[in-house]
Amino acid sequence: MAGGPPKALQSSGPYSLRDMPHPLAGSSSEEAVGGDSTPSPDLLMARSFGDKDLILPNGGTPAGTSSPASSSSLLNRLQLDDDIDGETRDLFVTVDDPKKHVCTMETYITYRITTKSTRAEFDLPEYSVRRRYQDFDWLRSKLEESQPTHLIPPLPEKFVVKGVVDRFSEEFVETRRKALDKFLKRITDHPVLSFNEHFNVFLTAKDLNAYKKQGIALLTRVGESVKHVTGGYKLRSRPLEFAAIGEYLDTFALKLGTIDRIAQRIIKEEIEYLVELREYGPVYSTWSALEGELAEPLEGVSACIGNCSTALEELTDDMTEDFLPVLREYILYSDSMKSVLKKRDQVQAEYEAKLEAVALRKEDRPKVPADVEKCQDRMECFNADLKADMERWQSNKRQDFRQLLMGLADKNIQYYEKCLMAWESIIPLLQEKPEAK
Amino acid sequence: MEQALPDPERPLKPAALEPLGRSDAGLEAGVGEEAEGSREEGSGTDTMTENNFGLKKIEISVSEAEKRTGRNAMNMQETYTAYLIETRSVEHADGQSVLTDSLWRRYSEFELLRNYLLVYYPHIVVPPLPEKRAEFVWHKLSADNMDPDFVERRRIGLENFLLRVASHPILCRDKIFYLFLTQEGNWKETVNETGFQLKADSRLKALNATFRVKNPDKRFTELKHYSDELQSVISHLLRVRARVADRLYGVYKVHGNYGRVFSEWSAIEKEMGDGLQSAGHHMDVYASSIDDILEDEEHYADQLKEYLFYAEALRAVCRKHELMQYDLEMAAQDLASKKQQCEELATGTVRTFSLKGMTTKLFGQETPEQREARIKVLEEQINEGEQQLKSKNLEGREFVKNAWTDIERFKEQKNRDLKEALISYAVMQISMCKKGIQVWTNAKECFSKM
Numbered sequence: 001m002a003g004g005p006p007k008a009l010q011s012s013g014p015y016s017l018r019d020m021p022h023p024l025a026g027s028s029s030e031e032a033v034g035g036d037s038t039p040s041p042d043l044l045m046a047r048s049f050g051d052k053d054l055i056l057p058n059g060g061t062p063a064g065t066s067s068p069a070s071s072s073s074l075l076n077r078l079q080l081d082d083d084i085d086g087e088t089r090d091l092f093v094t095v096d097d098p099k100k101h102v103c104t105m106e107t108y109i110t111y112r113i114t115t116k117s118t119r120a121e122f123d124l125p126e127y128s129v130r131r132r133y134q135d136f137d138w139l140r141s142k143l144e145e146s147q148p149t150h151l152i153p154p155l156p157e158k159f160v161v162k163g164v165v166d167r168f169s170e171e172f173v174e175t176r177r178k179a180l181d182k183f184l185k186r187i188t189d190h191p192v193l194s195f196n197e198h199f200n201v202f203l204t205a206k207d208l209n210a211y212k213k214q215g216i217a218l219l220t221r222v223g224e225s226v227k228h229v230t231g232g233y234k235l236r237s238r239p240l241e242f243a244a245i246g247e248y249l250d251t252f253a254l255k256l257g258t259i260d261r262i263a264q265r266i267i268k269e270e271i272e273y274l275v276e277l278r279e280y281g282p283v284y285s286t287w288s289a290l291e292g293e294l295a296e297p298l299e300g301v302s303a304c305i306g307n308c309s310t311a312l313e314e315l316t317d318d319m320t321e322d323f324l325p326v327l328r329e330y331i332l333y334s335d336s337m338k339s340v341l342k343k344r345d346q347v348q349a350e351y352e353a354k355l356e357a358v359a360l361r362k363e364d365r366p367k368v369p370a371d372v373e374k375c376q377d378r379m380e381c382f383n384a385d386l387k388a389d390m391e392r393w394q395s396n397k398r399q400d401f402r403q404l405l406m407g408l409a410d411k412n413i414q415y416y417e418k419c420l421m422a423w424e425s426i427i428p429l430l431q432e433k434p435e436a437k
Numbered sequence: 438m439e440q441a442l443p444d445p446e447r448p449l450k451p452a453a454l455e456p457l458g459r460s461d462a463g464l465e466a467g468v469g470e471e472a473e474g475s476r477e478e479g480s481g482t483d484t485m486t487e488n489n490f491g492l493k494k495i496e497i498s499v500s501e502a503e504k505r506t507g508r509n510a511m512n513m514q515e516t517y518t519a520y521l522i523e524t525r526s527v528e529h530a531d532g533q534s535v536l537t538d539s540l541w542r543r544y545s546e547f548e549l550l551r552n553y554l555l556v557y558y559p560h561i562v563v564p565p566l567p568e569k570r571a572e573f574v575w576h577k578l579s580a581d582n583m584d585p586d587f588v589e590r591r592r593i594g595l596e597n598f599l600l601r602v603a604s605h606p607i608l609c610r611d612k613i614f615y616l617f618l619t620q621e622g623n624w625k626e627t628v629n630e631t632g633f634q635l636k637a638d639s640r641l642k643a644l645n646a647t648f649r650v651k652n653p654d655k656r657f658t659e660l661k662h663y664s665d666e667l668q669s670v671i672s673h674l675l676r677v678r679a680r681v682a683d684r685l686y687g688v689y690k691v692h693g694n695y696g697r698v699f700s701e702w703s704a705i706e707k708e709m710g711d712g713l714q715s716a717g718h719h720m721d722v723y724a725s726s727i728d729d730i731l732e733d734e735e736h737y738a739d740q741l742k743e744y745l746f747y748a749e750a751l752r753a754v755c756r757k758h759e760l761m762q763y764d765l766e767m768a769a770q771d772l773a774s775k776k777q778q779c780e781e782l783a784t785g786t787v788r789t790f791s792l793k794g795m796t797t798k799l800f801g802q803e804t805p806e807q808r809e810a811r812i813k814v815l816e817e818q819i820n821e822g823e824q825q826l827k828s829k830n831l832e833g834r835e836f837v838k839n840a841w842t843d844i845e846r847f848k849e850q851k852n853r854d855l856k857e858a859l860i861s862y863a864v865m866q867i868s869m870c871k872k873g874i875q876v877w878t879n880a881k882e883c884f885s886k887m
Contacts, residue, residue: 248705255702262694269691273684280677287670290663293852297859304863398709402887405716409881413874420870423863430860 091117093188095181098173108132115203127204142198149385153186154332175321233349253334260327270316281305300426311418318411326404344382351375496525499596502588519543524618540621550617556633559757560840562847564601565746567594575679648763661755664748671745682731693724712887719880730869740858765829772822779815
């Protein structure tokens with residue numbers, strides 16, 4: 001970061017975020033190194049520190065209404081991203097119960113959103129509303145607008161090619177529901193985004209359309225100010241850590257793209273294999289009809305191959321419905337993160353330009369004008385938010401991929417287990433001695 | 438068994454001669470009964486895989502294959518493969534085997550042997566040779582006859598052929614077969630001297646020509662139908678299996694790409710790196726495992742192919758019966774018409790059309806002397822015809838009896854062999870599934886450490 005009094009922003013107490021040693025870190029002190037230039041994008045948040053371990057400057061105020069420092073403090077207030085014990089959780093959101101609505105103009109699906117919360121921001125302890133995809137899309141845009149310094153989770157793809165995918169099929173709707181549920185849960189888990197007013201309205205309002213029309217702009221101060229950042233300033237030098245994040249995201253998205261292509265290719269090959277199997281099994285049946293003693297064994301083999309075919313079909317369906325969509329989501333995620341990084345660059349560029357302009361004026365008074373200070377504020381806020389979000393993102397990404405890849409392995413194991421069972425069960429049939437004539 | 442005489446008129450009898458110089462020798466490799474008694478039994482011979490009885494006299498193996506170059510009949514340079522056939526005699530007492538004969542043969546000589554057996558044992562379902570050219574290939578296998586994998590599988594197939602012949606209660610006693618195993622030089626000449634090519638019924642080559650048989654033996658008709666159906670279904674099975682193998686190969690190999698991309702991805706990760714890297718390694722293992730799996734499956738395909746070709750041999754027996762029956766009916770018909778002619782000449786009534794009758798009408802009556810002469814000729818012919826019909830009938834009944842014995846033996850062998858083939862196929866599939874579970878479990882563990 002460039003000069004000025006930035007350090008205080010990062011800390012919420014005597015410790016700076018990065019200076020806190022990771023409780024799980026062994027002898028490695030990598031994560032405990034302070035300073036700006038640590039290029040590791042993969043810092044884990046201090047996980048098991050509870051509220052009581054930290055001395056907080058504020059009692060913790062909802063984001064969006066107070067000082068730029070609030071996001072960091074909130075970060076500390078709601079430490080755990082993925083609480084295992086759920087103790088600190090006070091907001092639960094679920095997406096389920098898809099229903100088809102047939103109207104004169106269009107047909108669409110709505111999902112039920114159930115919210116349970118003890119937060120003060122919610123009038124009632126429980127809410128149940130119905131939302132459709134375009135409502136989610138609206139929410140996401142609003143979040144991007146109002147919280148530009150944060151990483152907003154991705155939505156499943158908006159458009160589906162008609163005729164290729166049946167957007168009312170059970171499988172498609174279920175895949176989408178899971179993605180939407182994940183979307184809301186990611187927001188719920190975010191210490192800043194979860195307090196966003198638009199999010200609240202989304203979860204609670206009976207008539208969302210009316211609210212949409214009002215166009216109430218409840219932007220955070222930060223949001224407001226970032227919104228007005230004009231582009232066109234050239235960035236001098238990107239801090240190492242953000243450069244590293246950018247590079248990381250580039251490679252990450254590339255690798256995910258490759259994995260997506262490989263997975264698609266595997267599914268294609270598996271489907272072609274399935275087509276052949278479906279012809280192969282019945283030939284044993286045809287043969288069985290010609291034979292006497294061999295009739296039962298051959299019929300058994302035919303049935304066995306049929307069972308394996310079914311198992312394979314289940315595998316390919318799972319891959320298509322569960323594996324591929326999550327991969328694609330992460331690609332979309334990294335794309336949107338790249339845009340946020342760009343915005344950050346612009347904010348920094350503007351600040352640097354203004355600072356330079358002041359320096360060039362060669363005034364005697366080394367006073368920094370108010371608007372330059374504002375720029376600096378903006379930049380530092382952005383940097384802090386982004387850094388915190390990146391850490392959270394890395395941690396979640398790790399867990400998501402662990403789950404995803406273990407799930408992939410599981411599905412394959414289940415496929416082989418089903419086939420194994422089928423073949424093992426016909427061995428006794430094949431070994432049966434014919435009855436003595 | 439009698440000595441064969443090169444008399445084209447005589448109906449064919451098996452040409453088995455007792456092997457010279459061996460008193461108790463019998464080439465009953467793999468037969469589980471006493472040598473003398475086994476001849477009568479059509480069934481009860483053990484399969485190729487059960488050659489481990491103490492009574493086994495000899496062991497046959499096709500142990501090597503070698504590329505050779507030589508000059509063919511048209512004095513052109515050619516490359517071919519020669520196979521080493523080793524025969525060992527096994528001593529009862531200590532089970533030790535002693536190498537007694539060792540010679541090289543090429544595929545065409547095997548073909549010659551088989552063609553000879555087909556002619557001299559028309560009532561036997563003669564074991565088939567492995568395919569001449571690679572068929573039912575899936576993409577990885579070469580269709581080239583010089584390809585080492587093809588040569589190796591052919592070597593095994595040729596060995597199997599010899600073992601099948603050696604364990605057949607009747608074929609094992611054939612002298613030409615014995616000489617094939619023991620006399621390297623001059624064997625071809627010896628076979629050709631039997632004149633078997635002359636005896637071969639050329640009509641057998643016309644596979645689809647129909648011979649209208651008035652009273653077919655229903656059993657043979659059904660059997661012929663069965664052999665046609667069997668050929669058709671096994672061909673179909675082999676074709677689809679090859680395509681299945683192709684696709685399976687593709688599935689496994691694409692997984693290898695995961696290995697590389699996981700490795701590349703692990704380079705930019707901190708905690709996730711190790712898990713990804715080692716999981717990638719398991720994906721490589723998975724991808725390369727398919728080569729061995731499919732090679733094993735080729736053995737199953739070869740077992741099916743043998744019976745595909747056996748179906749043809751079965752059909753040949755039915756065909757021979759058909760032709761015999763046809764000849765019989767033709768002979769009977771001929772005899773009947775001659776008898777009728779004779780009768781008409783004797784009684785003077787003309788009921789049947791004859792050229793003689795026409796010319797008589799046109800050019801005048803024949804003299805009584807001329808008529809007597811004709812009757813005499815006819816009577817002689819009728820006599821001969823009756824003798825021939827009798828022996829043909831006998832022959833036909835013998836054929837049916839012997840053929841049916843061998844067919845029953847064949848059926849039992851087929852059921853045994855194919856059941857075993859299906860079991861070993863199932864075992865292969867089980868092994869493949871277990872390997873798959875192992876690899877993915879290992880990968881899952883790596884992922885869990887990410």
